[in-house]
Amino acid sequence: MKTKENHKTVIIDWKPNKNLDKPIYLQIVEYICNKISNGHWLIGSYLPSQRELSKLFDVNRSTIVSAMDELVSLGIIESSFGGGTKIISNTWSLLISKENLDWNKYVKSGLFKSNNSTIQTIIKLEFEDYIRLGTGELSPGLFPHHMMNKIFNKLSTKAYSLNYTEPLGLIDLRIAISNRLKKLGINANPSSILITSGSLQALQLISISMIKKGSTVFTEDPSYLKSLEIFQSAGINLSGIPMDNEGIKYWDINNSLKTIDRNLYNCLLYTIPSFQNPTGTTMTTKRRKDLFEFCKKHQLPVIEDCAYSELWIDEAPPLPLKSMDVNGMVLYVGTISKTLAPGLRIGWIIGPESIIERLGDVKMQLDYGASSLSQLVLTEFFESGLYDEHLTYLRKELKIRRDNAINSLNEYFKDLGTWNIPSGGFYIWLTLKNNISIDKLFKESLKEHILLNIGSIYSFKANHSLRISYAYEDCLTFRNAICKLSKIIRNIS
Amino acid sequence: MKTKENHKTVIIDWKPNKNLDKPIYLQIVEYICNKISNGHWLIGSYLPSQRELSKLFDVNRSTIVSAMDELVSLGIIESSFGGGTKIISNTWSLLISKENLDWNKYVKSGLFKSNNSTIQTIIKLEFEDYIRLGTGELSPGLFPHHMMNKIFNKLSTKAYSLNYTEPLGLIDLRIAISNRLKKLGINANPSSILITSGSLQALQLISISMIKKGSTVFTEDPSYLKSLEIFQSAGINLSGIPMDNEGIKYWDINNSLKTIDRNLYNCLLYTIPSFQNPTGTTMTTKRRKDLFEFCKKHQLPVIEDCAYSELWIDEAPPLPLKSMDVNGMVLYVGTISKTLAPGLRIGWIIGPESIIERLGDVKMQLDYGASSLSQLVLTEFFESGLYDEHLTYLRKELKIRRDNAINSLNEYFKDLGTWNIPSGGFYIWLTLKNNISIDKLFKESLKEHILLNIGSIYSFKANHSLRISYAYEDCLTFRNAICKLSKIIRNIS
Numbered sequence A, B: 001m002k003t004k005e006n007h008k009t010v011i012i013d014w015k016p017n018k019n020l021d022k023p024i025y026l027q028i029v030e031y032i033c034n035k036i037s038n039g040h041w042l043i044g045s046y047l048p049s050q051r052e053l054s055k056l057f058d059v060n061r062s063t064i065v066s067a068m069d070e071l072v073s074l075g076i077i078e079s080s081f082g083g084g085t086k087i088i089s090n091t092w093s094l095l096i097s098k099e100n101l102d103w104n105k106y107v108k109s110g111l112f113k114s115n116n117s118t119i120q121t122i123i124k125l126e127f128e129d130y131i132r133l134g135t136g137e138l139s140p141g142l143f144p145h146h147m148m149n150k151i152f153n154k155l156s157t158k159a160y161s162l163n164y165t166e167p168l169g170l171i172d173l174r175i176a177i178s179n180r181l182k183k184l185g186i187n188a189n190p191s192s193i194l195i196t197s198g199s200l201q202a203l204q205l206i207s208i209s210m211i212k213k214g215s216t217v218f219t220e221d222p223s224y225l226k227s228l229e230i231f232q233s234a235g236i237n238l239s240g241i242p243m244d245n246e247g248i249k250y251w252d253i254n255n256s257l258k259t260i261d262r263n264l265y266n267c268l269l270y271t272i273p274s275f276q277n278p279t280g281t282t283m284t285t286k287r288r289k290d291l292f293e294f295c296k297k298h299q300l301p302v303i304e305d306c307a308y309s310e311l312w313i314d315e316a317p318p319l320p321l322k323s324m325d326v327n328g329m330v331l332y333v334g335t336i337s338k339t340l341a342p343g344l345r346i347g348w349i350i351g352p353e354s355i356i357e358r359l360g361d362v363k364m365q366l367d368y369g370a371s372s373l374s375q376l377v378l379t380e381f382f383e384s385g386l387y388d389e390h391l392t393y394l395r396k397e398l399k400i401r402r403d404n405a406i407n408s409l410n411e412y413f414k415d416l417g418t419w420n421i422p423s424g425g426f427y428i429w430l431t432l433k434n435n436i437s438i439d440k441l442f443k444e445s446l447k448e449h450i451l452l453n454i455g456s457i458y459s460f461k462a463n464h465s466l467r468i469s470y471a472y473e474d475c476l477t478f479r480n481a482i483c484k485l486s487k488i489i490r491n492i493s
């Protein structure tokens, strides 16, 4: 992974035309010059290797060599030490047009950091042909198309509107969510609920609307939150707090809290109490109570992320922290991405009305609200009872997949690592023996078309872990991939 | 408007229960104390007037007076000079719980500014029962439900996926957009197109990913952009450039450009060349060419917002600036919010691949992409030809509405103001005689249930204008409202 870290490789989406009179190597030279002069490719980015170029352009190596020679002599590329051909100048384009714009300084400006390069790689490869052993999504086959068709039919007879929605989101959806929350001991009226474009956006709204630069957000180590750049981009420190198998060891926060000037900076705690991402851990009832008391005592507001809590396999998890919250100290975040369809992009956040109003105002500034079509569809899912029916089905499916996953690990990984048995959600946190290089494993697995979510994405510390998800691949594919993975490990260690 | 500017009035969503034994005034006291202690209502916010409270709680004034007296003696509210009852302390709640959290400092933190209070007011009132004379939306009645039903039927037979989408958005949608753009002389391959959650999000992505704090964005005065806080929240200066009836007077930028250190700061130009929001002006072909040359010479990248350009009534507008752009200097922004349905929340941005990749990466960090359901539906709209069919219908409808609007103004406003005749889009920029107070007009119109978009929202200078939109209200309602408005003006001036 290291060498590629800062390399941005350009994308080739063209082939030379072998029927033209113009020599093929020259066609390639012109294609590359054009891409640079019109700003598509930036100075400092890299060309694919000559071997890859010859494949991509569908020409033989000697043609590539001629083209590269020409580009070097034009001063447009240079071969850098350690492999890789770098774009160094667009002098060629400057010959044509002195007014050529240098986008470089724009791309490097702006508040927002780039995603971590491992994550960028994973996101890209997810849309290619890999077996996805760590993906945090249900397999598309689990989506209830027949239910969706019923809902399309229903909508066809309704007089809905697809105009801009109210700042907090569709009122019927907020009422439906409010009713669902009652069963979890949460009393939230619709004006304390904000619909967001997925729960990721809920977190982003909090990060840009409510937390001062320099403030600290405490979270489990490892945590989903660590894989996001949103808090860091807003200048907020993330602080990882160790876990045991009952949940976050909150008492470890004490020391850090003492060093923070609470008059100057805000602090928050972010936690995923049920079927945590990435460890699969569920916080016990006692730990929830103690954590809640601790936060109350220290005036530490809590963001409670319940993305997976409906996905229990063995038994329902303890009630959410929000159910203990009479003083409005907990911001509760929910989503249907893990239970129904991430592509709907609907999440929500529950909190004191004053906070919800502020977040809703900022949301209106970002994108004028979530898709009302998605909101309408989800409202129907909730109101018709189809959503609950689907959950029942899903729990059974997840049980089969979880059991298959544990069996597969038992069969192939006994001597290679350790893991937990999650009682719901998607994830198993697999920790390998520490003589195995995870970076090497990631690369070697790619060669075998297996895509891994390595532990360093989620953890604050160096580790030898993988986030395994049994939600995406079917049982057979999963089992075979685990078998293959064990072989790769035996080969490289 | 002034007095309310900094008042945040709380929302009452409850009524006392007259069947209980507990005195009603005490029920009200407890309700209010609870709202404050659980953080729903913040210190510093205001209660509605006693008259309004008596309506909202459905009790008589004397009961309200008793309740207020009790709250004053508890030290929870105070009557502030000039009307308004302010929440001053939550001592009451502190008696119950010492650990009560003070959300105030959180609400005031964060990068993001609040929306301008006039805009907040308008957004809220849009969802109440007002005649909306300035709203930038099509009337819901113009939405083609029959087409949507066809698309639902089609989707029912398809094997679509509602999982997370690729970083740049659904490939089929990007191909469809690429094909449509060809007709406008724009050659954009799918990897230079990013799908966004509405075009507002496209602007937001640019503001946080590509522009340094302290940089300047030039734009028409008045402009839609002025009504947004996104650029200001990112620390960017907006600079308003005057217009004539051929478009922006770009030569006025020269002086400002000289004072900016281009090595330290980025500059950009934002323009809405066709049927501008809010003036309805369309930039001529010559002005487009000259502007483009100017920007090329000064290395000034352009954001070209084409939200309304398909909505021509008399004839198609000149080709976009992007069609002249061989060097990748223009970022082209489009949307279907004004032609089809804002509630789908789909827009797009076209630019050099390097820029699109950067924006796509940041977008993944914000919300993991736009609703794929919305993307699927829109793809069908484009591919089936239904979208173009709908546009043809819409142009006829808008012609009727525009003509009705101009007739209404001719009838009632001849001696009250001046206006342009737009050749497409939604807007008429109505400038009133300057002895009329616009703030007063806004308030008086509200009393008559007419909601106005006043010019100060869009303009960099004080003005006496209104943005009138003929897209939302039907012809008769529009005409009657214009008549009423003229009477209000005659009464107050």
Ligand SMILES: Cc1ncc(COP(=O)(O)O)c(C=O)c1O
Binding pocket: A136, A197, A198, A199, A200, A201, A224, A272, A277, A305, A307, A334, A335, A336, A337, A342, A346, A347, B367, B368
């Ligand atoms: C714990 C947790 N929260 C939030 C999200 C974001 O999901 P979405 O934005 O699709 O609701 C995820 C997705 O991986 C997650 O694992």
Ligand SMILES: Cc1ncc(COP(=O)(O)O)c(C=O)c1O
Binding pocket: A367, A368, B136, B197, B198, B199, B200, B201, B224, B272, B277, B305, B307, B334, B335, B336, B337, B342, B346, B347
């Ligand atoms: C010029 C212009 N651009 C962009 C937008 C944003 O529209 P959306 O985010 O719905 O695409 C609007 C809406 O009023 C507009 O008038």
